[in-house]
Amino acid sequence: MSDKLIDETKPSGPAAVGKWKVTVDRELCIGAATCVAVAPKTFILDGDAKAIILETAIEEKSDTILEAAKACPVAAIIIEDENGHKLFPE
Secondary structure: OOOOEOOOOOOOOOEEEOOEEEEEOOOOOOOOOHHHHHOOOOEEEOOOOOEEEEHHHHHOOHHHHHHHHHHOOOOOEEEEOOOOOEEEOO
């Protein structure tokens, strides 16, 4: 698997993944890596133990990405639909 970021200039997003915009709030992220365990094609931890978004996120099922966001113990992953409505956290 490639560890190439979806956007080198904004490693934690916002990033367009399919019809969604995915963002990791770096202030909230505690590096629990639950997102990595649930959606390994989408997330990896950087050198600061913060989640970043991988280019391979487009290969992950939308439901899996949403489950990864819900699994985050501090709700640091924000998912919005194409109209800017928050899907998670609500």
